[in-house]
Amino acid sequence: MIAERNSMASSNGATKPKRVAKVKIVSTIRDMQTVIERWRSNRKKIGFVPTMGALHEGHLSLIREARKTCDRVVVSVFVNPMQFGPQEDLEAYPHDLKKDTRLATSEKVDVLFVPTVDAMYPEGFATQVKGGAQYTQTMCGESRPDHFDGVTTVVAKLLGITRPHKAFFGQKDFQQALIVQRMVVDLNLGCEVEVLPTVRESDGLAKSSRNSYLSEEERRAAPALYQALKLAEGMLQVGERNPQDMLNAVTKRLRTESLIEIEYVTAKNANTLEDVNILAGRVLVAIAVQLGKARLIDNIVVDVPSGS
Numbered sequence: 314m315i316a317e318r319n320s321m322a323s324s325n326g327a328t329k330p331k332r333v334a335k336v337k338i339v340s341t342i343r344d345m346q347t348v349i350e351r352w353r354s355n356r357k358k359i360g361f362v363p364t365m366g367a368l369h370e371g372h373l374s375l376i377r378e379a380r381k382t383c384d385r386v387v388v389s390v391f392v393n394p395m396q397f398g399p400q401e402d403l404e405a406y407p408h409d410l411k412k413d414t415r416l417a418t419s420e421k422v423d424v425l426f427v428p429t430v431d432a433m434y435p436e437g438f439a440t441q442v443k444g445g446a447q448y449t450q451t452m453c454g455e456s457r458p459d460h461f462d463g464v465t466t467v468v469a470k471l472l473g474i475t476r477p478h479k480a481f482f483g484q485k486d487f488q489q490a491l492i493v494q495r496m497v498v499d500l501n502l503g504c505e506v507e508v509l510p511t512v513r514e515s516d517g518l519a520k521s522s523r524n525s526y527l528s529e530e531e532r533r534a535a536p537a538l539y540q541a542l543k544l545a546e547g548m549l550q551v552g553e554r555n556p557q558d559m560l561n562a563v564t565k566r567l568r569t570e571s572l573i574e575i576e577y578v579t580a581k582n583a584n585t586l587e588d589v590n591i592l593a594g595r596v597l598v599a600i601a602v603q604l605g606k607a608r609l610i611d612n613i614v615v616d617v618p619s620g621s
């Protein structure tokens with residue numbers, strides 16, 4: 314007999330649904346710190362995955378890696394108002410804590426940390442962590458000038474609360490991951506930062522909570538981002554070394570979709586986010602567009618052998 318998943322045989326041989334312990338939900342900072350204190354004194358290796366919730370396969374890939382490499386896994390769900398501009402989608406941002414709880418349970422997350430805005434930013438809160446302008450005021454920082462200060466501030470707080478040995482981020486938000494890596498080194502925050510590949514739909518669209526804003530027609534146009542990035546990758550592979558020629562081709566590909574409004578198409582040094590005169594070394598090709606109500610970003614990193 315093949316045993317059904319989530320069921321077990323009782324003493325009389327009948328199968329009963331097995332109770333899967335629901336993930337522990339912690340909503341106060343004090344309670345989270347108490348749990349962390351206990352794990353740390355028991356020498357548990359703590360993995361941390363910060364999210365804004367509405368969990369999808371992209372988040373789950375980070376959680377699975379944390380589960381694989383750490384003894385205890387904390388996932389935070391916090392839609393951080395500080396990283397949204399006044400005209401942005403803070404109010405509309407999707408949330409579904411019930412589904413997040415179900416997914417966290419099935420991924421064997423130890424704690425889902427869901428603090429309130431008031432707990433994170435109580436009256437009198439006055440400190441911000443700011444990354445260097447070279448990282449935060451380019452690319453997404455041009456249209457969202459305060460965004461990354463909101464990110465570094467909240468991530469510094471979350472790292473201070475959860476004190477992980479390892480924190481997990483996605484390459485989809487490449488600029489964010491780089492800024493966080495820089496912050497962790499610069500401020501000696503003492504955790505390892507792991508950046509994991511972008512998880513995509515079968516047609517190449519990067520998974521994102523914001524994809525739920527897309528109409529059917531917009532959803533059909535959305536894979537153009539990845540196709541444009543693949544075009545850039547192909548050009549690099551066959552020897553294109555002129556950034557402008559490559560970016561023109563990427564732009565042209567995106568323009569075949571009339572619903573897409575390009576915010577930027579850029580090629581940067583993937584280590585420093587500096588502009589490149591020649592496509593060589595570790596090259597980041599990144600795109601941001603507006604598609605209906607959704608602002609979508611995507612990127613690839615290509616190692617271009619020097620001298621080739």
Ligand code: AMP
Nearest residue numbers: 364365366371482483485486511512520
């Ligand atoms: P968010 O909830 O959008 O703030 O994302 C939380 C974390 O999940 C960030 O480190 C993101 O980069 C990561 N993430 C989001 N989408 C993806 C994806 N499609 N593939 C891999 N990681 C992702």
